[in-house]
Amino acid sequence: MSFLKKLGTVILKGTQVLIGIAPFLPPDKQPLAQRILDSLEEAFSIVINVEAFGAALGIKGPDKLKAAAGPIAQVILHSSLVAGRKIKDPDGFLIACGKLGGDLADILNSLEGDVKTEDRT
Numbered sequence: 001m002s003f004l005k006k007l008g009t010v011i012l013k014g015t016q017v018l019i020g021i022a023p024f025l026p027p028d029k030q031p032l033a034q035r036i037l038d039s040l041e042e043a044f045s046i047v048i049n050v051e052a053f054g055a056a057l058g059i060k061g062p063d064k065l066k067a068a069a070g071p072i073a074q075v076i077l078h079s080s081l082v083a084g085r086k087i088k089d090p091d092g093f094l095i096a097c098g099k100l101g102g103d104l105a106d107i108l109n110s111l112e113g114d115v116k117t118e119d120r121t
Contacts, residue, residue: 027066
């Protein structure tokens with residue numbers, strides 16, 4: 001299993017756990033949980049904004065994935081799990097970030113109602 005696939009699995013499982021237990025964490029651990037949730041929220045916001053601009057400009061799926069890949073890569077690169085690590089396959093990293101953007105879009109599309117950036121609290 002590749003590093004990114006392992007990282008994605010760990011993040012997904014960790015996020016599921018964090019959402020359920022974050023309120024019960026000791027105060028010294030809550031900032032980490034909040035940073036992870038903030039990064040996830042930021043990645044969703046990127047996807048929402050790319051979707052909105054893509055719709056306004058007539059940009060289709062694959063080009064929207066490319067547009068989201070760079071900003072999502074920045075979110076990942078600033079996370080404490082990845083910070084300071086060297087990317088050995090930049091093309092693969094960007095492709096995976098685009099796929100992550102597509103997966104986040106799929107999650108949003110599976111929800112009832114429209115999700116817009118102003119819906120966030």
